[in-house]
Amino acid sequence: MDQDGQDLTARVVASFGVAPEPRTREVLEAVTRHLHALVRELRPTQREWAQAVDFLTAVGHMCDDTRQEFVMLSDVLGVSSLVEVVNGDPESTEGTVLGPFHQTGSPPRALGESIDLVGTGTPCVVTGRVTDSTGAPVPGASVDVWQCDDHGFYDVQQPGVQPQGNGRGLFTADAQGAFRFRTVVPSHYPIPTDGPVGRLLTAAHRHPYRPAHVHLMVAAPGFRTLTTHLFVAGSPYLDGDAVFAVRPGLVVDFAEVSDAAQAAVHGVDTPFRHADVTVRLAGPKEATR
Ligand code: BEZ
Numbered sequence: 431m432d433q434d435g436q437d438l439t440a441r442v443v444a445s446f447g448v449a450p451e452p453r454t455r456e457v458l459e460a461v462t463r464h465l466h467a468l469v470r471e472l473r474p475t476q477r478e479w480a481q482a483v484d485f486l487t488a489v490g491h492m493c494d495d496t497r498q499e500f501v502m503l504s505d506v507l508g509v510s511s512l513v514e515v516v517n518g519d520p521e522s523t524e525g526t527v528l529g530p531f532h533q534t535g536s537p538p539r540a541l542g543e544s545i546d547l548v549g550t551g552t553p554c555v556v557t558g559r560v561t562d563s564t565g566a567p568v569p570g571a572s573v574d575v576w577q578c579d580d581h582g583f584y585d586v587q588q589p590g591v592q593p594q595g596n597g598r599g600l601f602t603a604d605a606q607g608a609f610r611f612r613t614v615v616p617s618h619y620p621i622p623t624d625g626p627v628g629r630l631l632t633a634a635h636r637h638p639y640r641p642a643h644v645h646l647m648v649a650a651p652g653f654r655t656l657t658t659h660l661f662v663a664g665s666p667y668l669d670g671d672a673v674f675a676v677r678p679g680l681v682v683d684f685a686e687v688s689d690a691a692q693a694a695v696h697g698v699d700t701p702f703r704h705a706d707v708t709v710r711l712a713g714p715k716e717a718t719r
């Protein structure tokens with residue numbers, strides 16, 4: 431008698447024992463053990479299992495070049511955030527989820543240039559510096575920035591409404607590792623809910639909102655590329671991010687500035703908001719596998 435399918439599980443695990451690549455073997459054996467344990471715990475009916483397959487099929491059908499519903503599923507289940515946590519390096523600024531709105535090939539912009547191509551919203555200046563784990567500057571680091579507008583939409587969500595490249599810029603830090611750009615304060619916003627992940631949130635009575643944030647991807651030769659966020663202090667949903675990406679150390683004061691001299695330095699009118707950040711990069715991890 432195969433008590434609760436334990437013998438079946440052991441046979442499936444053993445079937446992967448012949449996989450020649452050790453990591454492939456480890457992954458397939460662990461996936462088998464955990465999936466079988468899930469089935470033993472939940473005891474799905476045939477109908478429920480078919481519904482699960484239909485759900486994952488719908489997630490796949492929702493994916494195309496500009497929409498990655500599987501990434502969003504991983505996001506709302508907290509798995510994307512957990513992958514960041516297990517890969518975190520205590521020497522570096524904390525990483526957070528990439529999200530679905532990053533575009534490769536952000537428009538290159540000069541330091542101080544505006545990523546806001548529309549002109550509505552609260553003017554804002556972001557200044558920062560990229561350092562190594564000892565605090566020494568990393569000259570020439572690339573700082574890829576993307577954010578939604580003051581109504582909570584990314585340019586790719588509103589083609590024909592927002593100009594392409596609005597809210598995006600690729601900056602190169604100067605010889606002191608410093609960078610700066612002008613923008614508008616982003617809004618909090620809902621993640622897209624018109625697909626199966628939205629139906630999952632509705633079924634769970636969970637809201638889809640993310641607190642206001644600016645995305646940063648910072649890279650330099652000899653360092654681990656860091657994908658992170660600046661969260662706007664005081665934003666709604668800081669304590670209930672739909673994708674679990676908030677880390678206290680990433681919440682930044684977007685302070686109101688009324689000083690005309692400071693405004694002149696950055697080429698903005700008063701009052702404006704100013705966020706200042708230090709981004710620490712860690713050296714490359716030893717390849718362990
Ligand atoms: C974002 O911040 O762009 C995002 C992250 C996860 C899911 C949806 C959007």
Ligand code: FE
Binds near residue numbers: 577
């Ligand atoms: Fe975002």
